[in-house]
Amino acid sequence: MDKRIATLAEAVADIPDGASVMIGGFGGSGAPIELIHALIDRYLATGSPRNLTIINNNAGNGHVGIAAMIEQGMVAKMVCSFPRSADPRVFTDKYLAGEIALELVPQGTLAERIRAGGAGIPAFYTPTGFGTDLAKGKPVAEFDGRSYVQERWLKADFALIKAETGDSLGNLTYRMAARNFAPLMAMAAARTVVQVSRAVEPGGIDPEAVVTPGIFVDAIVTVPDPAHEEDLNRANAHHPKVTA
Template identity: 55%
Template sequence: MINKITTAITETLSQIKDGSTIMIGGFGTAGQPAELIDGLIELGVKDLVIINNNAGNGDYGLAKLLKTGAVRKIICSFPRQSDSWVFDELYHAGKIELELVPQGNLACRIQAAGMGLGAVFTPTGFGTLLAEGKETRHIDGKDYVLEYPIKADFALIKAQQGDRWGNLVYRKSARNFGPIMAMAADITIAQVSEVVKLGALDPEHIITPGIFVQHVVAVGTSQGQGA
């Protein structure tokens, strides 16, 4: 019987080793898997490459992970906002690398990895510093930059509900990068607020099919994981 549900965060995250590349869902704190991030901090791995839309908020979640010094490089589209002081301090001190990727390109490159594409041409970034050293092409009257897929060893994401097969639904804007990150990682670990019985999720409402999810970590109080 397939059952991907667990409450053992530390044991599930123990697959992650030093030097891993990890996608972390979230748009700011919306959809950020805070409990999984705390577990990652407790695990004590280092030299990580993190892929996220932002570079942390305040001292919470991803910013808390950055503060430990465990992250060697971050790939994101929006590294600076009013409460990104942890990243700012690390970057100006030369303690973290940054690969800046426009938000649309970030999503597109992650999608490309999930879809098995070799690369994509995008107009975003053409003629800017972000296009330096990259192949460009003029197609149908427009200029494009060649961008390669972004993939990861692990994806840590957050969903509202999940079943024992790993099917997921999300809560409103917390959906953001979770679905495409689940497709672009070798191993996806999803924290959910509620575990439901198999068959309880409307197939038309399932956003991430269980084939893309290896572990469902229950962090909420509601668990109805019967068959």
């Protein structure tokens, strides 16, 4: 039952080529930067994993985190709501060059598709996107005089998320807005890997405060002082580091 993993490298060692990976975060808030960078380091050392499908709210910023994964050529497809955010140059260049695919999903629909995946609901109807290109090819039904588009659940092979506190059984709490997509992704992935800022023993989290129960978590690695995407981008950081 002890789900603690000693190193970041071990935490991401099982992700294979072609995997679908949900990555938590709303912009930089809640983004598991260290897990992402550990996956990039593994790719640079071994050439794997590649051809990944990444599911996130956006397509990364600058040259760190998800943007760095895209820049290294690890990502075959992005499923996201905001492919163009504060500094989307990496994704934009790859997309215009035909080197990465995009599935654009409205933000609320993205969250609900992930929630449905975790809840075992294969499909649902939403008015969002009706009459637009995003609804092309999807079933449409009318309810109470309004047209709705059918959307399918969204599941993944892996979820990489960031939490504030976790115990050895996998129970998690989050810090403020860093919670965002993480609890939904933990439920919708076949294997959930979490970086936590603080690790405690069982009983160290008030049961009433648990947000994600340990049943949805497979591995925890402690990162006491995690990096923040915005701070890294303000410092013009790159991963891997650019040397002269």
